[in-house]
Amino acid sequence: MAGAKDFIFKERITTYINQELSEVEKKYGKDSRHYQALALQYIKSPLENVLGENERMRHYESEMHLMFEGKELKGVERLYERTILIEPSSVCAAHCRWCLRGQYPVFSLREEDIINFAMYCGSAEVKNELKEILITGGDPFMVPQRLKLIIEQIKQYAPNIEIIRIGTRVPIQDPDRVNDELLDIFESAKPLKVEIATHINHPVELTAKAREAYKKLYNVVFKIYDQTVLLKGVNDDYETLNELYDQFRYLGIEAHYLFHCIPMRGMNHHRTSVEKGLKLIRQMTSSGGFSGRAKPLFTLMTDLGKITMFEGAIVDRNKNNELLIQTNYKIGTFKKRNPSWKLPTTAMEDENGYLRVWYPNVED
Numbered sequence: 597m598a599g600a601k602d603f604i605f606k607e608r609i610t611t612y613i614n615q616e617l618s619e620v621e622k623k624y625g626k627d628s629r630h631y632q633a634l635a636l637q638y639i640k641s642p643l644e645n646v647l648g649e650n651e652r653m654r655h656y657e658s659e660m661h662l663m664f665e666g667k668e669l670k671g672v673e674r675l676y677e678r679t680i681l682i683e684p685s686s687v688c689a690a691h692c693r694w695c696l697r698g699q700y701p702v703f704s705l706r707e708e709d710i711i712n713f714a715m716y717c718g719s720a721e722v723k724n725e726l727k728e729i730l731i732t733g734g735d736p737f738m739v740p741q742r743l744k745l746i747i748e749q750i751k752q753y754a755p756n757i758e759i760i761r762i763g764t765r766v767p768i769q770d771p772d773r774v775n776d777e778l779l780d781i782f783e784s785a786k787p788l789k790v791e792i793a794t795h796i797n798h799p800v801e802l803t804a805k806a807r808e809a810y811k812k813l814y815n816v817v818f819k820i821y822d823q824t825v826l827l828k829g830v831n832d833d834y835e836t837l838n839e840l841y842d843q844f845r846y847l848g849i850e851a852h853y854l855f856h857c858i859p860m861r862g863m864n865h866h867r868t869s870v871e872k873g874l875k876l877i878r879q880m881t882s883s884g885g886f887s888g889r890a891k892p893l894f895t896l897m898t899d900l901g902k903i904t905m906f907e908g909a910i911v912d913r914n915k916n917n918e919l920l921i922q923t924n925y926k927i928g929t930f931k932k933r934n935p936s937w938k939l940p941t942t943a944m945e946d947e948n949g950y951l952r953v954w955y956p957n958v959e960d
């Protein structure tokens with residue numbers, strides 16, 4: 597389960613990843629970047645007991661506390677106008693130590709919660725805005741029957757939904773799970789467009805088996821796109837990122853976000869500074885060494901949601917090395933999408949009514 601009880605986010609590693617760790621160790625050695633790229637992502641470190649200031653339990657507060665047809669909408673978040681998010685279960689094949697949902701409570705939605713969600717998506721109050729659903733968790737590939745139910749119910753109750761996005765790391769954590777049962781679900785979802793979102797962070801994760809899994813998916817879904825997380829010691833150098841995004845090109849995986857790693861509880865040791873991310877993205881986008889078709893957006897996950905970095909985005913810095921980030925969000929827009937939304941204590945309005953938010957930075 598991506599999720600914690602008593603703040604403990606357990607180590608969980610698949611047999612497949614353990615085999616990969618052994619093979620990579622034999623081939624390159626324990627100190628190699630290749631081995632460390634896997635080990636740092638999955639093996640629990642004593643550094644997780646070192647808690648820094650400003651670390652958090654959730655990456656942002658966007659849950660909806662809404663009733664629909666007399667029932668509570670469960671496992672639902674909404675930050676963006678056209679997209680709503682549902683988490684059917686917190687189960688994952690393996691636990692990525694940097695996970696932004698590592699401290700979420702463990703849960704699983706019931707069939708009636710999913711039907712209620714689908715009816716809400718097609719209801720008069722949201723159907724003119726909502727176009728996309730993001731299914732996340734946990735890893736939805738771990739609960740294919742729940743995934744199937746969501747797709748069926750959306751087709752039945754919410755014809756306004758055109759795209760279903762599904763976040764998964766199963767193809768690189770347990771690729772045998774990308775089987776006919778799963779592929780049939782995506783095939784039968786048509787004409788809905790299914791997009792698969794993945795976090796692939798190092799080329800070593802793209803083994804022959806993982807590639808095969810992505811190829812099978814590629815044949816039945818609309819798109820596959822990637823959201824790499826910038827991780828200290830894993831991929832925080834130009835050469836690794838160049839090789840990784842080159843591999844995406846050959847697999848037909850679109851580059852989407854390069855996320856700065858969020859300060860989740862006990863996970864500070866995985867973070868680079870924001871400045872390092874900016875330096876890398878400058879090299880990646882403006883040095884001629886990167887394919888123009890493989891350039892990601894360097895993005896911070898702030899308390900207000902994602903902010904893709906632009907010139908002038910950092911408007912201030914305080915003595916705790918927090919950065920004040922300018923956004924184009926306004927309070928009213930959040931409230932309209934999610935009436936239970938509250939302005940985080942880290943955010944404020946500027947003189948034009950746009951929001952700014954403090955974001956915790958680290959030294960390299």
Ligand code: SF4
Pocket residue numbers: 598687688689690691692695696697698733734735764765795
């Ligand atoms: S698979 Fe996704 S949700 Fe699960 S632990 Fe990894 S990043 Fe978190």
